[in-house]
Amino acid sequence: FMAPKAPAVRTSLNVASLENTRVLKVPVLDEVCETTGVTLKRYMNEVAMLNPELTELTVLFGAIDTACKAITNMVKRSQLPSSETLGYQGEVNIQGEDQKKLDVITNEVLKRALRFTGKMGVLASEEEDVPLDLVNTEKDAIFADTGKYVAVFDPLDGSSNVDAGIPTGTIIGIYDHDENCAMDDESCEGDECAQQELNCLSNTLQAGTNLVAAAYCLYSSSTFFVLTLGAGTYGFTLDENLGEFVLSHPNMKIPETSSIMSFNEANTHMWDEPLQKVVKGWRDGTGKSGQQFSSRYIGSMVGDVHRTLLYGGVFGYPGDTKNVNGKLRLLYEGAPMSFIMEQAGGISTTGTKRVMEIQPEYVHQRVPIIMGSKNDIEEVMEAYAAAE
Numbered sequence: 001f002m003a004p005k006a007p008a009v010r011t012s013l014n015v016a017s018l019e020n021t022r023v024l025k026v027p028v029l030d031e032v033c034e035t036t037g038v039t040l041k042r043y044m045n046e047v048a049m050l051n052p053e054l055t056e057l058t059v060l061f062g063a064i065d066t067a068c069k070a071i072t073n074m075v076k077r078s079q080l081p082s083s084e085t086l087g088y089q090g091e092v093n094i095q096g097e098d099q100k101k102l103d104v105i106t107n108e109v110l111k112r113a114l115r116f117t118g119k120m121g122v123l124a125s126e127e128e129d130v131p132l133d134l135v136n137t138e139k140d141a142i143f144a145d146t147g148k149y150v151a152v153f154d155p156l157d158g159s160s161n162v163d164a165g166i167p168t169g170t171i172i173g174i175y176d177h178d179e180n181c182a183m184d185d186e187s188c189e190g191d192e193c194a195q196q197e198l199n200c201l202s203n204t205l206q207a208g209t210n211l212v213a214a215a216y217c218l219y220s221s222s223t224f225f226v227l228t229l230g231a232g233t234y235g236f237t238l239d240e241n242l243g244e245f246v247l248s249h250p251n252m253k254i255p256e257t258s259s260i261m262s263f264n265e266a267n268t269h270m271w272d273e274p275l276q277k278v279v280k281g282w283r284d285g286t287g288k289s290g291q292q293f294s295s296r297y298i299g300s301m302v303g304d305v306h307r308t309l310l311y312g313g314v315f316g317y318p319g320d321t322k323n324v325n326g327k328l329r330l331l332y333e334g335a336p337m338s339f340i341m342e343q344a345g346g347i348s349t350t351g352t353k354r355v356m357e358i359q360p361e362y363v364h365q366r367v368p369i370i371m372g373s374k375n376d377i378e379e380v381m382e383a384y385a386a387a388e
């Protein structure tokens, strides 16, 4: 039996450089143990030991860890003839999308996992018409222990691709919950209750710069779990034998320049002029880097962003003459993925605005997104600025 080689040095790391970065002590694991590796649970535990104020967050990530493992099994089995998760639910969500059975089931899995931590105040999901206020409606008080957090999530991003075995993913963002929004339905009457409810539910409508944590889980050839707590971006891979996510990509850094673009190019002719110009330059190698770009597009945001983080590149779903705000949702797709991208050294913009700074007005609001390698995104932002 080979004793696991302990990481040489473990110190705490203050990363105050990046904008929106938290002064957080994170375990610096400059060597990944060969045998068991550093599991997600152990990593979060160490974060909590170094930052006691985050102890409740580790409970949350424990639940998310389990939910993603359950979902990856469901996705893998979903095409089996015996599977009950094949096809459509026969309902339409508030965005007019036909809900897949897996959309509904994965939504339930995540909702239950988060609720039973007792740490949730409000939940908002792509599959829920309105946010769920757990603090004021929770019958079982134990499940509204502190209600310290708000979770926004897309339970199965890219679900339209699942029947073809194409990668899909779960996206989640965590905010602090404003516990002062206690709904006192004893004393309030009529509109006042409605107003209080609105105040509580607006807890979900926070800008990305307020995010406490963000993560995605990619269901693909391997199952990956990538997270940020505001002090860098860390990637874990599911070790199916161990049944644990193991640290495989510590402190991910996206290459600053690349030659890969990832858009639904069928919409190019409807994009803003500046973006069309930059992409034309990338296509024929006359852009800022002089490199001729290649095109990669899965059509599942989590898959496209994961590849972009590792290889560099530009992923986007820009606005166009058909959908001025594009297709992706700000709250549970745009902001969490932008936080992860920025913490890996990338940039995420609408072309003219930093996605993380956009204040959501309603839960299912869409936002144009262009994110990826710093130098290439700056080329896009310069083109928009020049066109102003």
Ligand SMILES: O=P(O)(O)OC[C@H]1O[C@](O)(COP(=O)(O)O)[C@@H](O)[C@@H]1O
Pocket: 097, 126, 154, 156, 157, 158, 159, 160, 264, 299, 300, 301, 302, 317, 327
């Ligand atoms: O098919 P299109 O128009 O290229 O859109 C693909 C985009 O839509 C999405 O599938 C939207 O996500 P949902 O499946 O969660 O609705 C993204 O994952 C992806 O980037």
